Amino acid sequence: MKKTIKHTIAASSLLLMLNVLQTNAQVVPTTSGVNLFCQGSDLDLGTPPANTEWIVRYSSTETTTPTTTLVLTDNSIPAADLETGYYYISTVGNAANPEICESDMATVPVYVFAPLTVDFDAEDYCIEDAGDQTFTADLTTTDAYTTYAYQWFTVNGGVETAIVGATSATYTPDPDINPNTTTTYRLKAGYSVGSLTYCSSAEDHEVTVLPKPSTPTITIGGGATGETL
Numbered sequence: 001m002k003k004t005i006k007h008t009i010a011a012s013s014l015l016l017m018l019n020v021l022q023t024n025a026q027v028v029p030t031t032s033g034v035n036l037f038c039q040g041s042d043l044d045l046g047t048p049p050a051n052t053e054w055i056v057r058y059s060s061t062e063t064t065t066p067t068t069t070l071v072l073t074d075n076s077i078p079a080a081d082l083e084t085g086y087y088y089i090s091t092v093g094n095a096a097n098p099e100i101c102e103s104d105m106a107t108v109p110v111y112v113f114a115p116l117t118v119d120f121d122a123e124d125y126c127i128e129d130a131g132d133q134t135f136t137a138d139l140t141t142t143d144a145y146t147t148y149a150y151q152w153f154t155v156n157g158g159v160e161t162a163i164v165g166a167t168s169a170t171y172t173p174d175p176d177i178n179p180n181t182t183t184t185y186r187l188k189a190g191y192s193v194g195s196l197t198y199c200s201s202a203e204d205h206e207v208t209v210l211p212k213p214s215t216p217t218i219t220i221g222g223g224a225t226g227e228t229l
Helices: 002-023 127-132
Strands: 035-038 052-059 085-093 106-113 117-121 135-140 148-156 159-162 182-193 196-210
Touching: 035 196, 117 182, 127 196, 135 148, 135 182, 148 196
Parallel strands: 035 106, 117 196
Antiparallel strands: 052 085, 085 106, 117 135, 148 159, 148 182, 182 196
């Protein structure tokens, strides 16, 4: 009997813990049904059903009782007000139709990516060092999500060409590039969620392969002078 009571208490505690965790869950880019936005974008709800208007409430964590009500601008949540969290959206009769009751709330999880700054380390190099070159991505962001996708390109006349297989944070240039050749390299990177990339940014650098100088002509002076004894 005591074991049964203990098991029941343990099961109840586990269910309570799971309910608390679920209730307080925060939105991440992999949350089921999440809507992903780049910082600076509005969330457009479109036109509400006839004779109604939108009511939008917000909570940073999942809840059944959101208390923050947002003011819309032309049926949109302005970029300045859009945050990561849960939006609870319902309709109610507009001023001309006050008899229409408020609908149930739809739950809309939203994640807003912070801006991503892309750069990479790449400098001109001598032809004899061609086999030792590696370009390395340098990404800067305040976002907590740190799964990225990369693609390296060459750019010629403004036209970019993806380098096949160059999809990691580092890239090794072709060691057989001729001396005195200048190549524009481009790195694009963004947040990787599933099979897609979001809120990407890019950076270009020109890199020149420097020729090996010819053997210098050296005239030695200051040596000992021979004499006849």
